[in-house]
Amino acid sequence: xxxxxxxxxxxxxxxxxxxxxxxSFPKIVQASAxxxxxxxxxxxxELEQTREHVASTVQCYMKEYGTDVHVACKKLQGLVxxxxxxxxxxxxxxxxxxxxxxxxxxYSRISENTYKYIDGYTNSSTKTKEYIxxxxxxxxxx
Numbered sequence: 001x002x003x004x005x006x007x008x009x010x011x012x013x014x015x016x017x018x019x020x021x022x023x024s025f026p027k028i029v030q031a032s033a034x035x036x037x038x039x040x041x042x043x044x045x046e047l048e049q050t051r052e053h054v055a056s057t058v059q060c061y062m063k064e065y066g067t068d069v070h071v072a073c074k075k076l077q078g079l080v081x082x083x084x085x086x087x088x089x090x091x092x093x094x095x096x097x098x099x100x101x102x103x104x105x106x107y108s109r110i111s112e113n114t115y116k117y118i119d120g121y122t123n124s125s126t127k128t129k130e131y132i133x134x135x136x137x138x139x140x141x142x
Contacts, residue, residue, distance in 0.1 A: 013099050021096060028090040028101065031083035032108040038076050038083075039115035045069070084108075 022029060038057055041048075045058040061072040087108060094101055113131070 031086035034083040035108045036111035038080050042073050043115045
């Protein structure tokens, strides 16, 4: 769980209770996982079908509801939108420090950005490389 690992080094903010909370898989972490999983599957389902078969939410949705790929992707994008609503709800009524919640939110943002148009993890030499370069090599001067 990358969100949990991001708590390391946060000092007194990341208490034992915070680690127990995040490892209990609260709604905000579930929503973050949904965003990453579904965004990945939407952008990479065609490529994944050319390899050794792996389960894809797109293929599962199509089979379960008898739809085509476009309808399945649209419905799954709706689940991603609902997951963002869950994250926003947690931010409006936080149960833990906003500093901790920001780690989960940022992980969700990275997932969405990585998989928004293409599988930026598998094809990291495209936009992903550019984004990392802009962030780490060419930072905005303050």
